[in-house]
Amino acid sequence: MAPFIRVQNLNKVYSIPDRSLHILKDISIDFAQGEMTALMGPSGVGKSTLLHILGTLDRPTSGSVLYDGMDVFEFKNDALAEFRSTSMGFVFQFHHLLPEFNTVENTAMPALIAGMNRKEATGKAERMLSDVGLSERLYHKPGELSGGEQQRVAIARALMLDPKVVLADEPTGNLDTRTGEEVFGILKDLNDRGITFVIVTHNETLASQCNRVIKMMDGKIIGE
Numbered sequence: 001m002a003p004f005i006r007v008q009n010l011n012k013v014y015s016i017p018d019r020s021l022h023i024l025k026d027i028s029i030d031f032a033q034g035e036m037t038a039l040m041g042p043s044g045v046g047k048s049t050l051l052h053i054l055g056t057l058d059r060p061t062s063g064s065v066l067y068d069g070m071d072v073f074e075f076k077n078d079a080l081a082e083f084r085s086t087s088m089g090f091v092f093q094f095h096h097l098l099p100e101f102n103t104v105e106n107t108a109m110p111a112l113i114a115g116m117n118r119k120e121a122t123g124k125a126e127r128m129l130s131d132v133g134l135s136e137r138l139y140h141k142p143g144e145l146s147g148g149e150q151q152r153v154a155i156a157r158a159l160m161l162d163p164k165v166v167l168a169d170e171p172t173g174n175l176d177t178r179t180g181e182e183v184f185g186i187l188k189d190l191n192d193r194g195i196t197f198v199i200v201t202h203n204e205t206l207a208s209q210c211n212r213v214i215k216m217m218d219g220k221i222i223g224e
Helices: 047-054 075-089 103-113 118-131 147-158 177-190
Strands: 005-016 019-031 036-040 062-067 088-092 165-169 196-200 214-219 218-224
Touching: 005 047, 019 047, 019 218, 036 047, 047 118, 047 165, 047 196, 075 088, 075 165, 088 147, 103 118, 103 147, 118 147, 165 177, 177 196
Parallel strands: 036 196, 036 214, 088 165, 165 196
Antiparallel strands: 005 019, 005 062, 214 218
């Protein structure tokens, strides 16, 4: 059976005035449906760039990314944005919550943007927040939440449109050890329900709980 995500001969080159920066170098790798994969390596080796390309937030210089056999970078920009919004969820180190909106409103935002009616979006946001342990914090604004609670809101927001894959870039990087373990435990529970995860992390303890750990160096995959 074909892999859920197949990356083939991926390269990313950034041109600056006096030279070119070859960030990703001929990367080929497969990801299975329901797998939780950690990407590890020193800062600057291309982990986040690879994650952004997997999430179609950036286009590769060459190579392909196939989801269920579809080369997504053959899509035009509008179709690619639609694919991204309906198939993927994102969790970043910095949660990017809107300070003027409460927890439910922040969580519901992707669904509202996608055209879901407010009542349905609000109800689903409340269920998502309950799933991540925030049923008592539905109407608090980000400034009234702890760092761990804010990251839980970001996770609930990432799940609003029932993504097939969640891409996370240092999701526990801004948290203390205990809170980071709690947040990672939520990601593990979601993975157990069948959601595919690709996670950039420097935390070896948390990475060891993933199905796979892929190590990168100088823009290349050097092993698992």
